[in-house]
Ligand SMILES: Nc1ncnc2c1ncn2[C@@H]1O[C@H](COP(=O)(O)OP(=O)(O)OP(=O)(O)O)[C@@H](O)[C@H]1O
């Protein structure tokens with residue numbers, strides 16, 4: 001077991017967004033979280049990484065620092081213990097959340113802060129991560145974040161996760177707003193990263209929030225659809241597209257438009 005949510009409830013003011021989300025994600029799974037715009041996908045993801053606290057319910061996660069220990073309730077953790085868990089997670093944010101500075105600075109930050117690695121130790125890891133995402137280290141290592149195209153910035157955001165070689169990766173709409181060719185590159189990258197076992201030997205778990213039908217087709221993940229604040233559908237990709245359902249059908253028809261829309265500037 002990797003992540004479990006139990007009856008998550010979350011409101012903002014009078015708006016009830018999560019109305020009892022219960023979901024179990026097993027180690028090594030590739031899971032897509034889908035659902036109409038504003039249905040609470042990003043809010044659910046933020047609960048899973050401990051950025052938001054539920055009004056009721058629990059988030060339980062595996063503690064890779066203590067293999068074999070029972071799942072840990074995020075609400076019981078001190079900041080220090082939370083940081084200990086986060087070392088094993090990577091998040092590719094919707095708007096990448098790259099820092100002002102060059103590519104190496106972005107790649108080096110977490111290994112330096114969290115692993116106490118020196119720049120000399122980080123450099124080969126950073127070069128490998130860039131190569132893995134299809135960027136030429138010699139060309140981009142010293143390039144400013146602001147000089148990257150949208151596709152390059154997304155690849156850097158993934159490379160930044162790869163340098164930490166995490167057991168669990170969250171992606172929030174990793175292909176939204178990218179052209180079809182770049183989308184295909186990112187699909188392959190998510191697949192290759194998912195299937196490559198981390199150095200820790202722990203099978204990687206990947207959780208992808210997306211409206212990208214081509215990605216679902218390519219990766220054939222377990223599909224979890226949120227609607228009306230709960231898990232409305234949970235099954236295989238084949239079951240998802242075959243389902244004749246008054247919520248699923250209209251959503252599937254909207255997916256292309258949702259996927260193509262520009263990234264919401266309110267997101268990180
Ligand atoms: N910090 C917040 N304060 C108030 N309302 C919020 C906050 N975060 C999210 N919401 C609201 O919760 C609802 C769900 O938001 P969320 O970002 O999870 O949607 P989503 O399913 O990710 O949609 P999209 O596909 O458009 O990204 C929205 O109505 C949003 O306005």
Ligand SMILES: [Mg+2]
Nearest residue numbers: 041042043172
């Ligand atoms: Mg979202």
